[in-house]
Amino acid sequence: MSMGESMIAVIDGTAVRTGLFLDGEWVAAGAGGTFGVFDPATEEHLADVASATPEDAIRALDAASRAQKEWGRTPPRERAELLRRAFALIEERREQFAAVLTAEMGKPVTESLGEVAYGNEFMRWFSEQAAHVNGGFGQNPSGQTNIVVSREPVGPSLLITPWNFPLAMGTRKVGAALAAGCTVIIKPAALTPLTMALFVQALSDAGVPPGVVGLLPSERAGAISSALMADARLRKVSFTGSTAVGSILLRQAAEHVQRSSMELGGNGPLVVLGDADVDAAVEGALIAKFRNGGQSCVAANRIIVHRDLAERFTDAFVERVRALRLGDGREEGVDIGPMIDRAQRDRVAELVDGAVAQGATVRVGGAVPARTGSFYPPTVLTGVSPESTICNEEIFGPVATVTVAASDEEALRLANDTPYGLVAFVFSQGIERALWAAGELEAGMVGINRGLVSDAAAPFGGIKASGLGREGGDAGIEEYLETKYVAIGK
Template structure:
């Protein structure tokens, strides 16, 4: 499918316009369904990264001084433009990411909502005033933009991860440099064009595709004008960036890896639990940090739950993301398929049993069949790391305490899912789970109006909700007498 997007920038987006890389280097963006090259995009260098920071710095004072209502209106227009171009954006996501169109359309709707939500939040940056306990002065607290922000986003949600960071940053009065994943830069570049059309001034939003990610991001983090880093990606890379950010004491928000448990108790509504598992596991073919990675099912209902889940998984149609009939598109690249294949083979060698799937389809492209594994031992390697693919490993438990222990037995703490018809148990277990979010009888937790983030090695800070904007603001205390 050709790109057929006349105003799609294929160069860097710096200071409000397409800009070739300083050394004229480019890299190819491929369609994971076929391997065909979609476009050649400018490959940003360290010099380009510093130029993008300089553009953001030059625009910072004027944007911070822009009236909150004006910033809000810009974001509202961006929301409307994303709605107008939703099908175009969805097809572009499917092409460069591989996800099925139904998932891509859902992502675009979700991504646009961050502009609407933060357009509403931009006018709600509220300070406080209080009398000091001594009575000697007033305590006046105001909130000001943190400054130039470097935003680093992953390939699995190329629109939503960009808008989830850009929205609150612009609402707070910050200027930004977005470094999108090199597998999926096209969506980010189209979002930059949409923001410009919505009235974002030159330099406020800069987009820097780059294969030389480490060197480019490091150089930006060491620039004295950069005061904020927001990163979504693996815990391994997050640790590296935290060390880099420490040199200039850069304010950091980190949305890192996940290893979500999905708990099904014996009293759960199995129809609802299976439907929830299909959402929590198969959204974006499992390529999500919120994906249900470990399915813990009570022994009394494990057989029936497994049977129903396998039946649903076997009905999913695998194919190119852009095909209307496709339920599960290709994974992002061949390396991703190799990793999933290795994890499944390892689980089988450790005693797991394949109920459905478990292999690659015989076709060109980065595909893996939807898979359900039974009898997975609690010590299996597949339960220790993110699968990032369409594989559901099922482990049985016999009691509430055991379920909580198994669920919390991970270095990650992003999201957990709980299915039970006992509300007291559901709330009790939700409080006991060591994760930043819980889906109680729900397979989807993401919402622009809610704080998204994790505990332990799943990250620092929150995105979404009012809390998401606070991450781009500094609190200033003024002692004053009158």
């Protein structure tokens, strides 16, 4: 069924498609019906979006499988130019993207514009990578055989994106996969599907061939992924989300030995060593903790400060947090928007209440405001025990915990005392000391004297329970490529 005018929503002046995108066409809701998308700041209804069924998922895989061979053989320069056209369209439409991001996710418009700029860098980066995938040729040591090594696309790929960075988490997966020559099926988060619809429209406008990109918004995430992963034609799954869900997907991927990339949960420490610049550490902690309202897998979940600096750091940090403005992300001067929904807000409130019951002190914030929307104030807790629940679960909200360590060595021990290993931050005025600490920290990414590590040109990913594989950088495209070896006799 072709999509009618009823499957378009207007969000703050921007028209957004709300259907499925299958085999190059927007398709109206079928047997799955629709689900609602809501503004977390006002709790107003934004749109009804088509909810894909497992049958829709197989239709998307049929199209992706048909298109795979031709797309994989498309000259790399053509794929590069298509990605570059998509980059230009996103840049041209950045205000529309930002408006929709703020409406459905809640982040301040300035942060939404920042996500558009950051997310779009993946399109530019992978457009530049597409034409530079190289193999090799040479003799084996005996001189009896010529060795030819080529790189080929993995094949149809399922890309599952989260709600907290609806554009950037999509572009860094889709850009890499398309650059490598893989067809893709995108399953966006049900809480924020509208931004991804804008992105897919940009890809379509840039000239992506039918079947190369499919979009399956759905309330039935588990049923969609299960149907696709049970089909041996799917060759790759990339997921960003919780470790619990990632573990389920890895078990499902084992049946057909599907390539898997998993960017999972975190419990990132921010360590302030005894020789740190306190002002720099406070500034870095604000960014690392409160960017995107703390709803980030690379947020500083635990702030660990050397006892010699603890009082100065905490007093300065609390004052800066007290000055952060909470409000609707559309309003000028807002620093912290709402949380994604009431369920997430209530979970964070329970973590804070639990920490207080376990002996922590609220220095600022700490109470749900009496207002419409899923708001929680920027909060700082001190006297937090490393054994407390809030230090052992990913907060994913605007709450900072401060723990005091007796020495740098104890600070690093506390930092590593977690099954997760996505990101860590360390502050020190001595480069040798900072590099020593970075080497000791068990994390896939470390920021030294800065509260932000994400970069399209750098490999993003974690170790331990925080995932498998890398996105971005030179490694990002490798996740979508197979290596073929051909032996040529003389």
